[in-house]
Amino acid sequence: MLYPLKFNPILKEMIWGGKKLPQKLNVEVAEDVKIGENFAVSGLKNDQSVVSNGTLAGKNMTELIETYKEDLLGAKVYQQFGTNFPLLIKYIDANDDLSIQVHPNDEQAKIKHNSFGKTEMWYVVDAEAGAGLVSGFSKKTSVDEFEQYHSSGKLMELMQKHSTTAGDTFFIPAGKVHSIGAGNLIAEIQQTSDITYRIYDFDRRDKFGNPRELHHELAKDAMNYSDDESGKVAYVAKANExxxxxxxxxxxxxxxxxxxxxxxxxxxxxxxxxxxxxxxxxxxxxxxxxxxxxxxxxxxxxxxxxxxxxxxxxxxxxxxxxx
CATH class of the missing domain: 2.60.120.10 (Jelly Rolls)
Known part of the structure; x- marks a missing residue:
């Protein structure tokens, strides 16, 4: 019989990560390791969530789906996705700014990566004083104008910036330029995909001294240049509803x-x-x-x-x- 399932954390070391996630999850990591993400629920091929509680402890996501099918996923979900778990559930600790980036839609991701696209949303769990993020262009633009801003070193002027406080929510469809800024602790819900096109990475280098890979041409094809919407969600929370x-x-x-x-x-x-x-x-x-x-x-x-x-x-x- 199925029951509520918890999973072992899947912690990801990132150049922009911090210490908040292992501390909150009571997981020990080396002092020099920066943890940026926890894949809390994942069906990614190389990052399968593994059950941590009850009689199914030790089973991974694919094993669960193959055994329980629609009882686990629901009939409509199983019919559509089969043994591919359709969502990736993350927590993100941005101790530094993430790159300016964009994700492909389903059609682009299928053709170029044989993958799902990546529409996602963010819920700000906590934000330090002065924290913020990028969501959308500051104005409707074009490929040529984007290239002008990018080549002149003024790309950030074309980005729509937002300060953040706990509870802020942003919807980020595929094609929207975005970046999580330093000081944000975020819950992220997204399609099952780990495809990110980096546009600008603040000239950072990895721990080996190499500049991180950028994906300029792929990003140009994926961006929605008319998207000047903030993506911020207005809502009023209610007790017990x-x-x-x-x-x-x-x-x-x-x-x-x-x-x-x-x-x-x-x-x-x-x-x-x-x-x-x-x-x-x-x-x-x-x-x-x-x-x-x-x-x-x-x-x-x-x-x-x-x-x-x-x-x-x-x-x-x-x-x-x-x-």
Whole structure:
């Protein structure tokens, strides 16, 4: 019988990473290692999430899908994606600025990489004073104008910059230029893809002294030059009620502030649900199993698990993600 699943963290060393993720997850890493990402739920070929709780502990995502099929994913999701888990769920610690970048859409990614495209969204878990990010162009532009700004060293003038505070949410469709700035701790929901085209990397070098690879021509083909929208989502959170943050063909994400106890009935979704804890502590009870979901962790509720009970100590802030 399926039950709420937790997974071992998959920590990623990044030049721009920091120490917040291993500290919050109580994982030891070497002093000189900078952790930028935790793949909290992943079906990527070389980064398979592995169950950490219950009778299925040790099973990876592909094994789960091959065994449980629609009971895990939902009938419509399994029919569409088969054994490919369709989402990548991350937490990101930007101790330094990420590169200015863009992601391809499904058609471009299929042709060039035999992969899904990469539409994503960000929820700012925490932001240090002065933190910000880039989302979209500062004005509608063109290939030629972009090249002029890029070659003259003025590319950042063409970027739309935003200051950030906890709770800010941005929707980043494929083709939108973007970058997470230093000082942000972010929950990211995205299509299953690890394809990123770097446009500008602030002339940084890796630990071997080499400049990081840029993908100028690929990025030029992928960018939406008319996208001067901020992508910032306006919403009002409510106690113990799910409030939609973003909904597209790839995923729906709600925010749920749990201040007491909440009963959720997911039987009509025909989809798995991922719960991401972005603040506080929460207990999840379902299918005769109870798990503790700590801050910066995620749990997968299989599609066959219809009813879930959520309870917080003082309070907890969750993101609900499904297809």
């Amino acid at each position: 799910s409030v939609e943050l973003a909904s597209c063909q790839y995923f729906t994400t709600n925010v749920l502030n749990v201040t007491d106890s909440v009963s959720k009935d997911y039987s009509q979704l025909d989809s798995f649900v991922i719960l991401m804890n972005v603040g506080g502590q929460c207990t999840i009870k379902a299918a005769d199993v109870s798990i503790e979901l700590n801050e910066m962790e995620a749990a997968l509720i299989p599609a066959s698990v219809a009813k879930v009970e959520l309870a917080a100590g003082d309070s907890a802030k969750l993101l609900e993600v499904y297809i």
